[in-house]
Amino acid sequence: MIRLEHVSKSYRTSTRPALDDVTVAVGKGEFAFLIGPSGSGKSTLLRLLLREEVASTGDVYVADLNVGRLSQRRIPQLRQRVGCVFQDFRLLANKTVSENVAFALEVIGKPRHTIRKVVPEVLELVGLEGKADRMPHELSGGEQQRVAIARAFVNRPLVLLADEPTGNLDRDISHEIMLLLERINRTGTTVLMATHDHAIVDSMRRRVVELQLGQVVRDESRGVYGVSR
Amino acid sequence: MRASFVFSEVVTGLRRNVTMTVAMILTTAISLGLLGGGLLVVRTIDRMQQDYYQRVETVVYLSADISANDPGCTSSTCSALRGQLESAPGVQTVIFESRQAAFARFQRIFQGQPELLQLARPEALPASLRVQLSDPARFPSIAKAFTGRPGVDRVTDQGEYLRQLFRALDGLRNATFVIALIQALAALLLISNTIQISAFTRRAEVGVMRLTGASRWYTQLPFLLEAVVAGVVGGVLAIVGLVIGKVAFVDRVLAGVFEAAIVPRIGYADIFSVAPILLLVGSVVAALTGYLTLRLYVRT
Ligand SMILES: Nc1ncnc2c1ncn2[C@@H]1O[C@H](COP(=O)(O)OP(=O)(O)OP(=O)(O)O)[C@@H](O)[C@H]1O
Ligand SMILES: [Mg+2]
Numbered sequence: 001m002i003r004l005e006h007v008s009k010s011y012r013t014s015t016r017p018a019l020d021d022v023t024v025a026v027g028k029g030e031f032a033f034l035i036g037p038s039g040s041g042k043s044t045l046l047r048l049l050l051r052e053e054v055a056s057t058g059d060v061y062v063a064d065l066n067v068g069r070l071s072q073r074r075i076p077q078l079r080q081r082v083g084c085v086f087q088d089f090r091l092l093a094n095k096t097v098s099e100n101v102a103f104a105l106e107v108i109g110k111p112r113h114t115i116r117k118v119v120p121e122v123l124e125l126v127g128l129e130g131k132a133d134r135m136p137h138e139l140s141g142g143e144q145q146r147v148a149i150a151r152a153f154v155n156r157p158l159v160l161l162a163d164e165p166t167g168n169l170d171r172d173i174s175h176e177i178m179l180l181l182e183r184i185n186r187t188g189t190t191v192l193m194a195t196h197d198h199a200i201v202d203s204m205r206r207r208v209v210e211l212q213l214g215q216v217v218r219d220e221s222r223g224v225y226g227v228s229r
Numbered sequence: 230m231r232a233s234f235v236f237s238e239v240v241t242g243l244r245r246n247v248t249m250t251v252a253m254i255l256t257t258a259i260s261l262g263l264l265g266g267g268l269l270v271v272r273t274i275d276r277m278q279q280d281y282y283q284r285v286e287t288v289v290y291l292s293a294d295i296s297a298n299d300p301g302c303t304s305s306t307c308s309a310l311r312g313q314l315e316s317a318p319g320v321q322t323v324i325f326e327s328r329q330a331a332f333a334r335f336q337r338i339f340q341g342q343p344e345l346l347q348l349a350r351p352e353a354l355p356a357s358l359r360v361q362l363s364d365p366a367r368f369p370s371i372a373k374a375f376t377g378r379p380g381v382d383r384v385t386d387q388g389e390y391l392r393q394l395f396r397a398l399d400g401l402r403n404a405t406f407v408i409a410l411i412q413a414l415a416a417l418l419l420i421s422n423t424i425q426i427s428a429f430t431r432r433a434e435v436g437v438m439r440l441t442g443a444s445r446w447y448t449q450l451p452f453l454l455e456a457v458v459a460g461v462v463g464g465v466l467a468i469v470g471l472v473i474g475k476v477a478f479v480d481r482v483l484a485g486v487f488e489a490a491i492v493p494r495i496g497y498a499d500i501f502s503v504a505p506i507l508l509l510v511g512s513v514v515a516a517l518t519g520y521l522t523l524r525l526y527v528r529t
Contacts, residue, residue, distance in 0.1 A: 050440065072445070079442030092433055103434075106234045107443035155441070 001159060001190040002026040002049060007058030009044055009214075017056070018044040020214035026192055026207075028158075031185045033201050034194040035225060036211035042194035045211070046161050049192075050082060051075050063158055080108055083152030083160045083189075087167035089144045091136040097147050098123065098132040104151045118154060126150045126180055142173035146180065153184055160184060162193040166200060174200060198225040238434075238451035242427045243458065249426055250459070253419045257463025257515065260412035261507045262470045267405035268503045269471070269495055274398045276493045281391050287368055289314065289358040289375055290382040296356040300327045306380035314360055317374065319367035324359045331356065355382055413514070420459055420515055421522040424452050428527045435527075452527070453519045460515030464508040471500050 002025065009019040018041045026032050034042045047053045048060050051067050060067040065078050091100050098119050105115045123129050126146040136144055145165055152160060162181065166174035178200055185191045195201060201208060201224060208223030209216060218226070243250045291299075291307065299307050302325040314323045326334075332351040339345045362368060365388050372384040428435065431451075438448045475495055480487075487494045 076442040076444050079440060081442075084440055090433065090437060092437065103437060104441040107438045107441055107447050109444075109447065151437075151441075 001028040001030070001063060002192065003059075003061040004045070004048070005059045005061075007048065007055045007060060009041075009048060009053065010056050017214050019048075019055075019211075022058070022211075022214070022216055024209055024216055024219065026190055028190055029185070029188050030207065031182070031191045031204075032193070032207040032209055033204070033223075034192060034209050034211065035196070035201060036217075038196075040211040041214040042211060043163055044214075046084070046163050046192070046194060049159070049161060050084060051078055076108070080155060081158045083155070083157035085145065085148045085152050085160070085162045085165050087164040089136075089141075089148045089168075091144055091147055091151075093136055096133050096135055097128060097139070100136070100147055101151045101154050104154055108155065110155075122150045122154045125153070125183070140173070141169050142176060145169065145177055149177075149180060149184070153189070157189065159190045159192065162191065162195075164195055164197075165193065166195065166197055171199065175203075178204060201225040235447075235450050235454065239454045239458065242431065242451055242455050245430055246423060246426055249419070249423045250455075253416070253423045253459045254462050254466065256412065256416040256419050257459050257511060258466035258470065260409055260416045261464050261467035261511050262474075263405055263409035263412055264510065265467055265471050265500075265503050265507050266474070267402055267409055268506065269499055270398070270402045270405060272499055272503075273493060273495060274395065274402065277398075278395060280493065283361075285365065285387040285391060287360040287362055287371055287384065287386050287388075289360060289384050290355045291357060292380050292382050293355070295380050296328045296354075297352070299356070300329060301325075302327075302356075302358075310375070310378065310380055311358055314358060314371075314375070317371060319362050319364050320371070321361040321363045323361075326357050326359055328352075328354055328356045416463070417514070417518050420456050420518045423459070424456060424519055424522045425526050427452060427455060428523075449523050449527075452523055453516055456515040456519030456522075457512050460511035460513075461508060463515075464504075464511035467507050467511070468500065468504045471503070472497070475500065 004022050004024050007019055007022045008017050010017040020041075022041075022045065034045060036042055044053065048055055049062055049067065051070060055068050062078060062082060065074075065081075067078060070078060092103065095103060101119050101122060102115050105118070120129070120132070123132055126149055128143060128146050128150065131139065131143065136147065139147065145168075149160075149165075160181070165181070166177050169177060174197065181191055181193065182204075205222050205224075207221050208218065208225070210218035210223075210226070289310070291310075295302075295304065295307050298304070302308055302311055307325070311323055311325060314320055328351050331354040332349075335349060335354060336346060339349075360371065362371070368386045368388055372386065375381055376384050435448055475497075479495055483492060486492045
């Protein structure tokens with residue numbers, strides 16, 4: 001589902017490459033953690049998958065798309081198949097919970113009757129059925145992240161990318177978010193999650209890909225965060 | 230493409246920056262109003278030119294001898310001149326005005342001034358051949374061909390004064406267009422600036438749109454439409470402004486001039502024939518400005 005082949009990425013303004021000859025593949029329906037110290041290149045890898053950045057060398061594939069080669073006009077096709085959530089939620093402050101979720105469908109031109117049907121469904125999936133008409137500032141951090149996940153998932157993407165989705169949340173709430181991501185993974189969606197959070201990685205016992213200074217230094221199928229740091 | 234969604238985005242965008250929106254629309258309106266004014270001046274000048282050149286005469290004044298002795302243009306000199314004028318290219322009609330007829334006209338013109346009439350005697354006025362040209366530009370060749378001929382005193386053309394008048398009107402028109410152009414520049418910068426601000430205030434929405442895979446059109450159309458709305462609303466205001474200007478200013482101040490048929494009246498039909506041009510220019514230029522701004526400044 002996701003494949004990077006000898007991918008390097010150098011930002012123009014920095015001397016060290018953010019990614020250095022990375023080859024990694026995540027299969028359909030898999031759940032994988034992307035870990036590593038700050039600056040090791042986790043966010044960069046996710047941005048390559050979204051075509052927010054283009055690899056300096058090497059090839060990036062998502063499903064059957066060669067991401068680096070996509071023309072500007074076909075980038076939306078990629079992004080409609082890849083959902084993503086972030087540490088800072090990125091909800092629209094002037095829209096309600098259900099409007100935030102519906103927005104993701106409206107902007108890709110989904111018909112209104114579809115939107116009316118699937119938005120409540122996905123809000124129920126993330127456990128927010130009673131809060132559809134709240135504004136984001138009326139929600140806790142954990143609830144806001146659920147809205148963000150609902151928005152990323154509402155169009156049933158093949159892949160869900162999460163960049164430190166629990167970075168702003170405390171332990172218990174983080175755990176709930178992980179259960180939610182697991183539930184989404186069980187629907188067949190490939191999940192790739194970048195994180196610093198030892199406890200979560202250790203408790204989940206899922207595949208772990210570790211980056212250091214832009215290189216893959218570890219790839220274990222049922223890993224822990226590790227003891228070295 | 231969901232029209233209602235795009236439309237509501239446009240309305241929110243315009244409402245969020247009310248002051249900029251108002252400034253953008255007013256500047257656009259003033260610029261388009263001036264353009265419209267300029268176009269109306271052009272129409273008026275064209276019509277005046279047709280009218281006036283139809284009315285002006287080229288006059289071939291005849292010598293004292295003919296004036297005194299040939300009241301019917303029957304002498305060989307006079308009738309030959311008349312014949313040659315009639316067959317000259319660009320000449321429509323030739324009318325002979327005898328000294329008596331000239332004096333009668335003089336008396337008619339200066340009816341109100343008896344002192345002047347008492348002083349004047351028919352002997353002071355020359356007889357003339359009054360020539361209507363189909364094309365006023367022919368005057369120089371007529372003047373050249375007939376000046377200095379036997380029986381001809383001099384050839385004059387009332388058109389010279391008109392040409393000066395029209396040069397002044399052309400200047401007025403050009404000045405209007407220059408001001409319209411400067412205003413248009415201000416309007417363009419304002420539109421561009423408003424779109425940038427609008428894109429900035431909506432960066433969160435645009436960010437979400439990009440990541441959810443909205444097409445370029447979906448992301449940018451609201452901004453483009455904002456610009457087009459400014460262009461169209463500006464155009465409508467400009468047209469309203471022209472109508473008000475006609476009723477409140479032109480019709481009153483120039484009432485006498487219109488009455489005397491010196492300047493042709495500017496009618497509603499004139500304004501409404503300029504209106505589509507203003508709307509078209511307004512919306513197309515605004516859309517182009519919007520498009521270029523998005524290309525240059527807004528990442529998608
Ligand atoms: N836009 C950019 N321009 C220049 N350098 C960048 C840019 N983005 C990231 N980098 C550099 O690339 C390297 C990898 O950054 P990246 O954000 O991918 O790390 P990360 O693993 O996500 O870190 P963190 O855990 O702190 O989020 C860092 O050295 C960073 O300084
Ligand atoms: Mg990061």
